[in-house]
Amino acid sequence: MLEKRRLVIRPPHDLGGLPEGRLVRSEHDMTPFEKSCHALLNVLDRHKLVNTEEKRRGVEDLGSEIIGKLTYYERWAVSASKVLIEKKIITSEELGKKMTEIRERLTED
């Protein structure tokens, strides 16, 4: 019961004040994928297609299991696609088709 209550009142992104262990001061240079995702989401925000709050809410809606398994920018990419589909800016069919097209293009040679 306590576990269920916690899941409801503490969505996965809401970490402030929770007990946590020692900080690991990790840093890394951004990969091309990470930079592309970051830039894409900035541009989507600029055009009011997916703003920062919508992006975060899209991540939150993935649920704690997916959030735990995906990397930070993988979550951003999935969130952006889901929010755009929800807002009927794209359809999932269009997205699937485009992904197949890109995959074929990238593996052509």
Next chain:
Amino acid sequence: MAAHTHEGAHEHEDPHAPIEAAAGEPDYFDVLQMAVRELMVEKGLIGAGEVRAMIETLDAHEPSRGAALVARAWSDPGFKERLLADGTAAIVEFGIDNYDGTKLIVLEQTPDTHNLVVCTLCSCYPRPVLGLPPDWYKSRPYRARAVREPRALLAEFGTEVPDEVAIRVHDSTANMRYLVLPMRPEGTEGWSEEDLAELVTRDAMIGVTTAREP
């Protein structure tokens, strides 16, 4: 990003199991972000070169900009006053492109108050002045503990804040970002802005450390 070809040991337990996703197969998430970008361009919702240009913007925004800004504030009392009164206007005056359109609030460290910046919900950060946040800023321990036990957290950065100094923790939001204005170290009277900027680290502008001593 490394290709997601190695999902776990289970793939190798059955010698007949196909070894999927040979090196070179495009990463699912990379294809996903490309697909979103291309669909947006095809629909005319974003410009063809806009994401590329944004990558250049991201590359150009580094903590050195924040350091130069702080050095100016240390050298020019009028500028410091404007920076504290309206951070967004002052960074634009300083020539920094506030490319994400967020509001910037500048927090002054004083002998009585130590300010610390966090984003407990995610990873909001003053990107126009500091660039992209380090991994630890986005980590669970930092986000959870900054508001619960900031003194203990700061000690892990080697920053001992005396008990008589108040710690104020500022939780960023999507639209409101914070930058810490560190205290100018003693013994730097008459220094040029360029030399002063060398003392200003990214971490000091987040509030997890203080400026370097000369």
